[in-house]
Amino acid sequence: MTIGELIGAFFTTPGPGGVVVILVLGLAGAIYVLLTRWILQGGQAEEGTMRRLR
Amino acid sequence: MKARSVHPDNKHEAIILTPLQDITTIDRWLWALLLGLIGLGGYAYVRQLTLGMGVTGMNRPVYWGVYITNFVFFIGLAHSGTFISAILRLAGAEWRKPLTRAAEAITLFSLPFGVASIVVDMGRPERLLNVISHGRFQSPLLWDFTAVSLYLCSSVVFFYLSLLPDIALCRDRLTDVPAWQHRMYEILALGWQGRPEQFHRLERVLDGMAIFLAMLVVTVHTVVSWVFGMTIQPGWHTALIGPFFLLGAIFSGTAAVVIALAILRRVYHLEESLPLGLFNSLRKLLIVFTLGWLYMMVSEFLTIFYGNIPEEMEVFWQKFTGDFTWLFWAMTILVFVVPLLIFIFRGKDSIGWMVTASVLINVGMWLERFVVIVPTETRPRLLYELVQGTYRPTWVEAVITVSMFAGMFLLYAVFTRFFPIVPVWETAEEPGAEVPPVTRRRRRFGVRR
Numbered sequence: 047m048t049i050g051e052l053i054g055a056f057f058t059t060p061g062p063g064g065v066v067v068i069l070v071l072g073l074a075g076a077i078y079v080l081l082t083r084w085i086l087q088g089g090q091a092e093e094g095t096m097r098r099l100r
Numbered sequence: 101m102k103a104r105s106v107h108p109d110n111k112h113e114a115i116i117l118t119p120l121q122d123i124t125t126i127d128r129w130l131w132a133l134l135l136g137l138i139g140l141g142g143y144a145y146v147r148q149l150t151l152g153m154g155v156t157g158m159n160r161p162v163y164w165g166v167y168i169t170n171f172v173f174f175i176g177l178a179h180s181g182t183f184i185s186a187i188l189r190l191a192g193a194e195w196r197k198p199l200t201r202a203a204e205a206i207t208l209f210s211l212p213f214g215v216a217s218i219v220v221d222m223g224r225p226e227r228l229l230n231v232i233s234h235g236r237f238q239s240p241l242l243w244d245f246t247a248v249s250l251y252l253c254s255s256v257v258f259f260y261l262s263l264l265p266d267i268a269l270c271r272d273r274l275t276d277v278p279a280w281q282h283r284m285y286e287i288l289a290l291g292w293q294g295r296p297e298q299f300h301r302l303e304r305v306l307d308g309m310a311i312f313l314a315m316l317v318v319t320v321h322t323v324v325s326w327v328f329g330m331t332i333q334p335g336w337h338t339a340l341i342g343p344f345f346l347l348g349a350i351f352s353g354t355a356a357v358v359i360a361l362a363i364l365r366r367v368y369h370l371e372e373s374l375p376l377g378l379f380n381s382l383r384k385l386l387i388v389f390t391l392g393w394l395y396m397m398v399s400e401f402l403t404i405f406y407g408n409i410p411e412e413m414e415v416f417w418q419k420f421t422g423d424f425t426w427l428f429w430a431m432t433i434l435v436f437v438v439p440l441l442i443f444i445f446r447g448k449d450s451i452g453w454m455v456t457a458s459v460l461i462n463v464g465m466w467l468e469r470f471v472v473i474v475p476t477e478t479r480p481r482l483l484y485e486l487v488q489g490t491y492r493p494t495w496v497e498a499v500i501t502v503s504m505f506a507g508m509f510l511l512y513a514v515f516t517r518f519f520p521i522v523p524v525w526e527t528a529e530e531p532g533a534e535v536p537p538v539t540r541r542r543r544r545f546g547v548r549r
Binding site (some may be wrong): 068 | 231233235236237239242245249250254257261264290291292295296299300302305
């Protein structure tokens with residue numbers, strides 16, 4: 047199978063499209079979870095230091 | 101979880117939180133009515149599932165009708181939130197702040213019904229999973245599925261993140277609500293404490309997501325239009341269909357925001373939080389969109405007319421003088437003529453006239469979606485000399501459509517009773533932003549003689 051045929055098969059074979067959908071949505075979901083955690087952790091380190099100093 | 105948060109000062113806080121503290125009898129009756137309509141839609145859908153698609157007006161060669169019209173319309177409405185929140189955020193338009201959540205809520209509650217319209221149109225809903233198991237890259241339906249799902253997911257996150265400080269506000273201020281409601285705020289607030297660094301990071305993430313969502317808003321509706329445009333059917337196969345759909349979506353979405361704001365302002369007494377100036381700003385935007393829509397219409401039809409390709413002209417005349425002439429001209433009057441006259445001569449400082457124009461625009465835009473989809477199918481390429489289709493929606497389609505709108509209204513109405521519909525933290529007074537007293541200014545800048 048040539049490279050051209052391989053690429054062609056990727057577009058025309060049933061199945062790979064669904065994998066891409068899952069990958070795109072899964073990746074977006076993971077990024078959003080990480081971003082939310084990052085926001086919530088904002089200022090936590092400084093607060094811990096202040097508490098220790100007190 | 102007993103986290104308490106630091107909240108920015110907002111003089112309108114008490115008024116904004118008032119609707120959350122009591123569910124009135126009128127609310128309960130309204131919700132019951134909307135639930136009844138949804139139930140009717142459920143009955144019609146079960147009937148369609150049991151008896152087959154023959155209960156609809158769809159036939160050969162008209163395979164797409166009211167359901168796909170609803171799909172495009174709901175996805176269009178969903179662009180309001182992203183436009184108001186993300187694009188105006190990037191543009192630094194400060195006036196958008198009080199209305200962002202009302203607009204984002206339209207996005208959130210109309211998108212699911214856009215997706216549901218596709219499922220209802222399928223007849224065999226279990227085949228939706230075939231997109232995952234047998235999805236092919238060359239299919240615009242797969243692009244559509246990906247884009248709409250990603251848009252829904254991103255809109256939910258954008259909405260939730262911007263709501264987070266206000267959920268914490270509800271958790272801390274609303275202590276006399278039912279225990280389950282307070283528990284809900286506790287869980288959804290995720291322990292938000294309102295630290296300056298949290299606000300700083302939140303703003304950064306929302307700014308970043310605004311750029312991503314601005315890109316998505318263009319992609320999503322363009323891909324929706326490609327479901328039609330990638331076929332070679334007359335009236336659909338044009339490069340203009342993407343921008344045309346996009347402009348129409350933002351247009352109807354912004355008009356929907358005007359309607360939602362006017363209702364909220366009246367029902368929840370939010371006159372001070374949602375001042376008249378907001379409506380005047382939206383009026384200017386809507387004038388631009390109305391003229392933009394006319395530009396698209398003229399570009400589209402003039403090109404077709406000069407091309408004079410027989411199969412294109414068949415559909416063209418269907419709209420201008422044929423079977424769809426009433427719908428086409430009604431759409432033109434409702435979307436363009438009357439709203440533009442209202443906006444220019446009556447709309448300024450008048451919420452009533454603004455709402456009238458916005459309702460007309462949305463009715464007209466639904467008709468526009470219908471007139472784009474159905475005439476092409478009644479006169480398909482190559483077949484139009486042999487087959488001249490007709491389409492008349494049945495009561496099943498009408499009831500399911502009404503139930504979908506009822507569902508959207510119900511979600512919106514319930515949401516406004518549990519969460520602040522005006523963002524408290526975004527509209528808070530900035531410390532030091534007030535104008536200093538006159539004496540201090542005189543001392544600093546001197547007195548003009």
